[in-house]
Amino acid sequence: MNLESLNPQQHEAVCHGEGPSMVVAGAGSGKTRVITCRIAHLIRERGVDPESVLAITFTNKAADEMKERIRNMLGQGKLYPWVSTFHSFCLRMLRKHITELGFSNDFAVYDAQDQLTLVKQCMKAVQINTDAFPAKSLLNHISGFKNDFVLPGQLDLDSMSYGNQMKAAELYPVYQAALKSNNALDFDDLLAFTAKLFQQVSSLREHYDKKFQYILVDEFQDTNAVQYELVRLLSRDVNNVCVVGDDDQSIYRWRGANIENILKF
Known part of the structure; x- marks a missing residue:
């Protein structure tokens, strides 16, 4: 690894x-490149x-390239770090520990x-009319609740106007x-349950917080609320987090990505 090829800012971040x-x-x-060199x-x-x-990114392609x-x-022939997408990491966690949430490990x-x-x-x-309230629209709203890390019991129906969002909240x-x-x-x-798992089972959160001494997140501007919460939960005690992103570029806005995450880091 040749650090001399890095510019001064990259070198500072890597070291x-x-x-x-x-x-x-x-x-x-x-x-x-800063993440891989670091x-x-x-x-x-x-x-x-x-x-x-632990290094986390958004697509399987990006994770494979990083690996x-x-x-x-x-x-x-060396040991390698954990490199995966958010969803792959969460699937791995849930296959081990989802029994804590009342599911069996062979969940679909x-x-x-x-x-x-x-x-x-x-x-x-x-008895919700699918002509008046399209199923895809309600499903999209439910997905939005999850990406905002809002669980069914946390919804405030009184604050919602009548329409697809309210019906989705009732259906959630x-x-x-x-x-x-x-x-x-x-x-x-996969994301919401892993965050819920770490929130509810403090011994698990502490175990993985201690395990992952260094966490690196690529394309941090694309994180949504639940992904931000996952990173926060995993770095509460050992806060060696390196995030990389571009505050002018977010390609996952449709999936609840919040540019504020990088602005408030």
Whole structure:
């Protein structure tokens, strides 16, 4: 690994010591390279245990590219850090620990078509007219609640005007109960349930907080409320978090991404 090829700002970020750090730069400026170089620096130069390093990004492609870069820097036959998407990380956590939330470990993960079918069944059960309130629209609102990390019991129906959002709020607990009866989660539940797990089971949160001494998050501007909460929960005690992002660029606004996360870091 050649740190001499880094510019002064990149070098400073890569060699940063303990405590939180944030790298904000434009597209094509080598932000992801900072993460991979920092990981290699922590492991090779500072003797950090690779399994105590967690790197999170948004797509499988980005995660695979990051893994490949790190392998090239560290060499073959070595232990490597945890590198995954938010959803893959959460799936891994839930396969181990979801029994704490009343599900069995062999839960199914529903795809978009499974979700739509179940929502329509729930709408029929509670007599919500699908012509007046399209199932896809209600499902999108439910997804929005989850991305904002708002659980069914936390919704304030009185603050909502009559329409699709209110109907989605009424349907939300029914839909969640139906998922549980099928021992199933949807894609958004992977994040929300993991955050809920760490909130409710303090011993688990403390275990993984201690395990992951260094957490690095790529494309931090694309995090939504529940993803932000996950990072916060995992770094409450050992706050060695490095986030990288561009406050002018967010490609996941439709999934509840909140640019405020990078502005308030």
